[in-house]
Amino acid sequence: MEPIHKISKTFVPTVQILMEDGTLNGSPMPKLSNQQIVEMYKTMVLCKIFDDIAVKLQRQGRIGPYVTIRGQEASQVASSFAMDDSDWMFPSYRESAAMIARKVPLKNIFTYWMGDERWAGDAANGNNFPVAIPVSTQIPHAAGVAFGAKIKGDKVASLAFFGDGATSRGDFHEAMNFAGLFKLPMVFLCQNNQWAISVPRSRQTASETIAQKAVAYGFEGIQVDGNDIFAVYKVTKEALEKAKNGDGPTLIECVTYRLSDHSTADDAKKYRTQEEVEFWKKRDPIDRLRLFLEKSGLWSKGDEDKLIRECEETINAAIKEAENAKPPSFEDLFKHTFAEMPWFLKEELEELKKAYDGKEPELTNKVEKIEGSFP
Ligand SMILES: Cc1ncc(C[n+]2csc(CCOP(=O)(O)OP(=O)(O)O)c2C)c(N)n1
Numbered sequence: 149m150e151p152i153h154k155i156s157k158t159f160v161p162t163v164q165i166l167m168e169d170g171t172l173n174g175s176p177m178p179k180l181s182n183q184q185i186v187e188m189y190k191t192m193v194l195c196k197i198f199d200d201i202a203v204k205l206q207r208q209g210r211i212g213p214y215v216t217i218r219g220q221e222a223s224q225v226a227s228s229f230a231m232d233d234s235d236w237m238f239p240s241y242r243e244s245a246a247m248i249a250r251k252v253p254l255k256n257i258f259t260y261w262m263g264d265e266r267w268a269g270d271a272a273n274g275n276n277f278p279v280a281i282p283v284s285t286q287i288p289h290a291a292g293v294a295f296g297a298k299i300k301g302d303k304v305a306s307l308a309f310f311g312d313g314a315t316s317r318g319d320f321h322e323a324m325n326f327a328g329l330f331k332l333p334m335v336f337l338c339q340n341n342q343w344a345i346s347v348p349r350s351r352q353t354a355s356e357t358i359a360q361k362a363v364a365y366g367f368e369g370i371q372v373d374g375n376d377i378f379a380v381y382k383v384t385k386e387a388l389e390k391a392k393n394g395d396g397p398t399l400i401e402c403v404t405y406r407l408s409d410h411s412t413a414d415d416a417k418k419y420r421t422q423e424e425v426e427f428w429k430k431r432d433p434i435d436r437l438r439l440f441l442e443k444s445g446l447w448s449k450g451d452e453d454k455l456i457r458e459c460e461e462t463i464n465a466a467i468k469e470a471e472n473a474k475p476p477s478f479e480d481l482f483k484h485t486f487a488e489m490p491w492f493l494k495e496e497l498e499e500l501k502k503a504y505d506g507k508e509p510e511l512t513n514k515v516e517k518i519e520g521s522f523p
């Protein structure tokens with residue numbers, strides 16, 4: 149088996165800037181102010197604490213099954229910081245950190261994991277699409293929006309997040325072909341976290357890298373250290389600029405690692421070694437940036453303690469808001485998929501109302517019982 153940490157230099161350029169010990173390796177830095185770097189650090193810590201609390205809420209039965217982000221904060225936060233608000237973001241189920249960085253209200257993210265999809269219709273979410281649970285299906289949607297932007301002449305790009313496993317599905321290849329052919333303003337951002345539930349990267353594809361797949365579709369692929377906030381930011385920023393200048397799509401492979409279980413319904417100890425996890429813990433994206441900030445005199449222990457307290461307060465307030473949200477109505481179940489409700493959904497809505505004599509059942513956002521092992 150190939151060593152899972154291998155970053156290939158065979159077919160595609162590889163970008164690394166920030167080393168594991170918090171030093172810079174001399175590669176060109178992206179244009180970022182100290183304030184922006186600190187902001188990215190603070191966002192990554194917020195995401196880490198959000199993740200930790202979300203797992204606890206699931207164990208307490210207060211949210212349904214939850215998908216963890218631990219280890220992938222740099223890939224998601226740095227790429228989100230590289231986007232403009234007007235760009236479109238298409239997440240899978242593992243993109244809570246990207247949603248947080250893109251300022252989707254925390255309350256909305258919690259209500260989603262409580263099983264309430266009304267959040268998808270909230271204008272406060274900005275240009276961020278709802279979570280796609282079926283693997284890879286968000287990628288053609290992103291290509292469609294990029295196609296629309298190109299036709300309309302809007303200077304915006306779309307960015308689709310997906311995993312290494314998603315590259316084995318047809319939707320990925322269809323979107324890549326379409327985007328290459330029509331030179332769409334799009335970024336394909338693969339977080340290669342080495343696993344698709346229990347299937348390792350080595351069993352996913354015979355390609356040495358995921359990035360090189362772009363070559364077959366006529367555009368650039370680039371591999372980047374996904375635990376290096378500077379490298380991810382630089383590469384994504386350049387790819388978005390290129391897209392918006394009419395020079396076509398880019399496939400970015402962020403080489404990273406899922407430090408936690410696949411989801412709260414998984415036990416990763418059953419299929420991977422502790423040694424492997426330890427190897428990647430030493431490459432933690434948050435620790436690495438904190439070391440850099442400390443060495444640069446931009447961060448102290450006092451700052452860290454204050455930040456943790458603030459994050460916990462913010463998250464607890466959002467949980468309260470989500471748990472006290474008004475339960476969804478019959479109508480909410482049928483809204484949001486189409487701009488205008490089609491006749492067949494209207495009929496179903498009427499049937500449902502009739503079945504309950506027009507009285508809404510008592511629904512609650514609190515999950516009483518957790519069933520199944522989804523997703
Ligand atoms: C179409 C489809 N098939 C199967 C599943 C079950 N499933 C959920 S996550 C997952 C693995 C995806 O792995 P990857 O694309 O690497 O993303 P990661 O979970 O590692 O972020 C699978 C097979 C699904 N959600 N959708």
Ligand SMILES: [Mg+2]
Pocket residue numbers: 311312313339340341342343344345
């Ligand atoms: Mg994966």
